[in-house]
Amino acid sequence: MKEKNETSSGGIVYRKVKSQMSDVKCEWLICQHSQHKGWTFPKGLIGDKDSDESKESAALREVEEEGGIKAKIIHPQPVITKYSYHWRGSPHGKTSKENFMVHKTVYYYLMEYISGDPKDHDWEMMDAKFVPEEEVKKILTFPSDKGAFEEILCLVKK
Numbered sequence: 805m806k807e808k809n810e811t812s813s814g815g816i817v818y819r820k821v822k823s824q825m826s827d828v829k830c831e832w833l834i835c836q837h838s839q840h841k842g843w844t845f846p847k848g849l850i851g852d853k854d855s856d857e858s859k860e861s862a863a864l865r866e867v868e869e870e871g872g873i874k875a876k877i878i879h880p881q882p883v884i885t886k887y888s889y890h891w892r893g894s895p896h897g898k899t900s901k902e903n904f905m906v907h908k909t910v911y912y913y914l915m916e917y918i919s920g921d922p923k924d925h926d927w928e929m930m931d932a933k934f935v936p937e938e939e940v941k942k943i944l945t946f947p948s949d950k951g952a953f954e955e956i957l958c959l960v961k962k
Contacts, residue, residue: 814847819917831934842945846870872924
């Protein structure tokens with residue numbers, strides 16, 4: 805089996821909403837992938853559209869593409885996750901499928917919502933929505949995303 809390293813960047817985005825009790829709460833953007841159907845945060849490969857793309861630019865782009873919204877980075881230090889998974893697919897320009905072990909590093913930036921509607925997400929996602937903080941970890945599919953969310957919450961509460 806071949807091995808492949810990938811580096812991605814994304815955003816863990818919140819927006820402030822007033823609750824019925826008039827206090828302010830945070831809702832968080834999550835996305836459901838159209839292929840594997842898992843719930844995750846918006847993220848994607850760095851430099852897949854521009855080879856000189858920075859981690860920050862890629863994160864903002866992916867939030868806009870996959871989450872349908874504009875956001876701003878509010879903490880300069882990303883939360884970094886690493887995981888591996890098996891993938892069967894065709895390398896660029898080939899028709900035959902091969903087995904790969906993908907080793908992925910993801911840089912997640914804490915972001916604040918600016919504008920837009922998650923319903924305007926791209927084809928890679930079948931759904932995108934804001935959910936209350938207490939629901940996020942129940943809905944997320946992958947342990948690495950749940951861990952990243954816990955780390956992001958520590959940044960927010962500082």
